[in-house]
Amino acid sequence: MKKKIAILGSTGSIGTQALQVIEEHSDLYEAYVLTANHQVDKLIAQARKFCPEAVVIADESLYPKLQEALADLPIKVYCGAEALCQVVTEDPVDIVLTALVGFAGLRPTISAIRAHKPIALANKETLVVAGELIDALAAEYNVPILPVDSEHSAIFQCLVGEIGNPIEKILLTASGGPFRTFTKEQLTQVTKEQALKHPNWSMGAKITIDSASMMNKGFEVMEARWLFGVKPEQIEVLVHPQSIIHSAVQFEDGAIKAQLGMPDMRIPIQYAFSYPDRLRSDFPRIDFGLCRQLTFEHPDTEKFRNLALAFEAIRRGGNMPCIINAANEIANAAFLHDEVSFLGMSDVIEQTMQQASFIQKPTFDDYMETDREARRIAQSFIKK
Ligand code: NAD
Numbered sequence: 001m002k003k004k005i006a007i008l009g010s011t012g013s014i015g016t017q018a019l020q021v022i023e024e025h026s027d028l029y030e031a032y033v034l035t036a037n038h039q040v041d042k043l044i045a046q047a048r049k050f051c052p053e054a055v056v057i058a059d060e061s062l063y064p065k066l067q068e069a070l071a072d073l074p075i076k077v078y079c080g081a082e083a084l085c086q087v088v089t090e091d092p093v094d095i096v097l098t099a100l101v102g103f104a105g106l107r108p109t110i111s112a113i114r115a116h117k118p119i120a121l122a123n124k125e126t127l128v129v130a131g132e133l134i135d136a137l138a139a140e141y142n143v144p145i146l147p148v149d150s151e152h153s154a155i156f157q158c159l160v161g162e163i164g165n166p167i168e169k170i171l172l173t174a175s176g177g178p179f180r181t182f183t184k185e186q187l188t189q190v191t192k193e194q195a196l197k198h199p200n201w202s203m204g205a206k207i208t209i210d211s212a213s214m215m216n217k218g219f220e221v222m223e224a225r226w227l228f229g230v231k232p233e234q235i236e237v238l239v240h241p242q243s244i245i246h247s248a249v250q251f252e253d254g255a256i257k258a259q260l261g262m263p264d265m266r267i268p269i270q271y272a273f274s275y276p277d278r279l280r281s282d283f284p285r286i287d288f289g290l291c292r293q294l295t296f297e298h299p300d301t302e303k304f305r306n307l308a309l310a311f312e313a314i315r316r317g318g319n320m321p322c323i324i325n326a327a328n329e330i331a332n333a334a335f336l337h338d339e340v341s342f343l344g345m346s347d348v349i350e351q352t353m354q355q356a357s358f359i360q361k362p363t364f365d366d367y368m369e370t371d372r373e374a375r376r377i378a379q380s381f382i383k384k
């Protein structure tokens with residue numbers, strides 16, 4: 001029996017690479033659900049190619065177009081955010097790949113866990129916003145959360161065979177992004193075009209900006225803490241510009257295990273699908289003759305204030321990670337629309353963290369309200 005995969009966000013960077021993996025191993029996997037936000041033409045092309053059971057377009061205004069374009073095929077067509085929560089619960093679904101971006105991933109992920117579906121998690125914002133709640137739900141429903149983020153997949157791979165051996169420390173590597181060597185002065189001038197040119201990875205726009213500002217690494221510390229049940233103090237961010245070591249785990253005897261590979265997201269995506277097996281692939285291999293040096297440095301939280309703010313959100317706990325996520329989504333989008341400068345993003349985020357209502361023990365409803373409030377506050381700092 002083929003594993004039936006529901007891909008939330010199939011038109012994005014992770015989604016399209018997941019479809020490559022499925023195509024490559026069509027004897028093992030099939031795309032059962034495909035979804036998109038606005039990119040209806042791409043979704044139509046994917047649906048015609050992969051013939052899934054169902055498709056969802058989140059943007060309801062595009063529903064008629066989608067329905068008409070697929071009318072000759074036996075594909076169920078839905079629209080809206082609620083449909084995303086529904087399709088993942090369908091009986092035949094074996095794995096849900098959360099490859100959509102932002103807070104929008106939270107509700108469908110919860111819905112999938114409640115339906116006992118294993119999660120291949122790319123949507124890190126879900127764990128940033130509500131990691132504690134997701135952790136508790138996954139335990140209650142006995143659902144595995146398989147990391148897709150390259151660092152977390154690396155850590156997960158290092159932990160295979162280590163049951164009962166405590167983690168002393170996680171070494172979470174970071175490329176440092178395109179502005180790693182820039183001075184603070186230079187950072188005042190950087191443009192979105194520069195920020196969108198990541199040195200090692202080709203990804204969606206939001207995460208590429210988060211990587212340039214290093215907010216992404218702060219979010220990944222939060223993600224790692226919930227995925228691997230460690231204290232934030234046990235996670236060390238290590239800048240490693242070559243992105244060859246995807247992360248490492250240090251055990252109590254001092255031994256360190258690392259996972260290495262080319263910067264290619266298809267490897268962690270495929271591993272999340274195939275775990276505990278490894279499948280043959282033709283993805284490019286590392287040639288150590290060509291990569292002469294692997295270097296390491298500590299992150300500069302003075303220069304990259306978003307990383308310092310993320311550490312602050314971790315320290316405060318409660319709904320502060322949800323606040324920083326919402327503020328960052330607004331600031332990130334504003335930067336992409338030339339409405340705020342690169343460094344201005346940190347000001348928006350910091351001010352939102354100061355003004356939004358703090359809740360020490362948030363419920364699900366609190367997270368929804370916090371997200372709304374923090375977005376409203378962050379938006380008020382953006383000059384149009
Ligand atoms: P992307 O922007 O390329 O794609 C996002 C996908 O989500 C698209 O299919 C889009 O249609 C859909 N989407 C966006 N907003 C939506 C909404 N409100 N409702 C429903 N669908 C929506 O993003 P990406 O780079 O593929 O990243 C996806 C997730 O994976 C993010 O959480 C990101 O942090 C994480 N991630 C990505 C990479 C990478 O290499 N791209 C690596 C690690 C983690």
Ligand code: MG
Pocket residue numbers: 149150151220
């Ligand atoms: Mg990552």
